[in-house]
Amino acid sequence: MRLKVLVSVTEDWAIGKDGAMLVGNPADLKRFKELTTGGTVIMGRRTLESLPSAKPLPHRRNIVLTRADLSDVEGIEVAHGIREAKNLIGDGGDAWIVGGEAVYRSFLPCVDECLVTLNHVKRPDADTWFPDLDELDNWELAEREEGGTTPDGTAFEFLTYRRV
Numbered sequence: 008m009r010l011k012v013l014v015s016v017t018e019d020w021a022i023g024k025d026g027a028m029l030v031g032n033p034a035d036l037k038r039f040k041e042l043t044t045g046g047t048v049i050m051g052r053r054t055l056e057s058l059p060s061a062k063p064l065p066h067r068r069n070i071v072l073t074r075a076d077l078s079d080v081e082g083i084e085v086a087h088g089i090r091e092a093k094n095l096i097g098d099g100g101d102a103w104i105v106g107g108e109a110v111y112r113s114f115l116p117c118v119d120e121c122l123v124t125l126n127h128v129k130r131p132d133a134d135t136w137f138p139d140l141d142e143l144d145n146w147e148l149a150e151r152e153e154g155g156t157t158p159d160g161t162a163f164e165f166l167t168y169r170r171v
């Protein structure tokens with residue numbers, strides 16, 4: 008099984024506020040779509056609710072972590088814990104861990120690669136965060152690619168972190 012993280016962070020590793028993302032970055036969303044379409048995404052119940060009309064992502068297998076029932080939500084597979092999510096993926100399967108904070112923190116020990124979009128802005132007012140990979144001994148920055156600038160003028164980069 009190969010699990011990878013996809014996350015968009017600010018310089019202070021913030022990822023969200025009031026149930027929404029922090030930076031409007033169409034290039035990041037485009038890359039997210041290209042990488043995940045046809046594959047499997049794993050997300051938390053709150054992130055599902057943050058999607059347009061709280062609907063699962065089209066053309067992808069959507070596995071949603073929750074302790075609730077959610078059996079009435081169409082187009083998702085429910086997992087009540089990490090083990091159940093892994094069982095749904097199977098030994099030979101691949102999946103993208105796409106947030107939010109609770110799900111990133113739960114799955115990070117099972118992940119060897121994190122694709123991080125780094126937006127060069129700080130958001131101390133955020134309420135959800137990704138672990139600071141630069142502070143963790145077992146992660147290193149392996150690749151760094153210029154991303155461009157968002158419509159509101161925020162420069163961004165695509166970073167790849169690998170477990171060492």
Ligand SMILES: NC(=O)c1ccc[n+]([C@@H]2O[C@H](COP(=O)([O-])OP(=O)(O)OC[C@H]3O[C@@H](n4cnc5c(N)ncnc54)[C@H](OP(=O)(O)O)[C@@H]3O)[C@@H](O)[C@H]2O)c1
Pocket residue numbers: 013014015016021022023024025026027028029050051052053054055057072073074075086087088089105106107108109110111113135
């Ligand atoms: N910047 C990014 O790349 C990015 C990506 C995704 C999300 N976000 C942002 O992140 C924020 C949401 O993050 P969050 O931490 O509040 O919510 P979340 O991780 O999306 O969802 C949390 C919920 O998932 C379920 N859950 C999580 N871990 C579980 C486990 N091990 N077993 C069973 N259920 C589990 C629980 O659902 P129940 O309460 O139903 O039991 C929990 O309340 C939003 O602001 C969103 O916009 C940012």
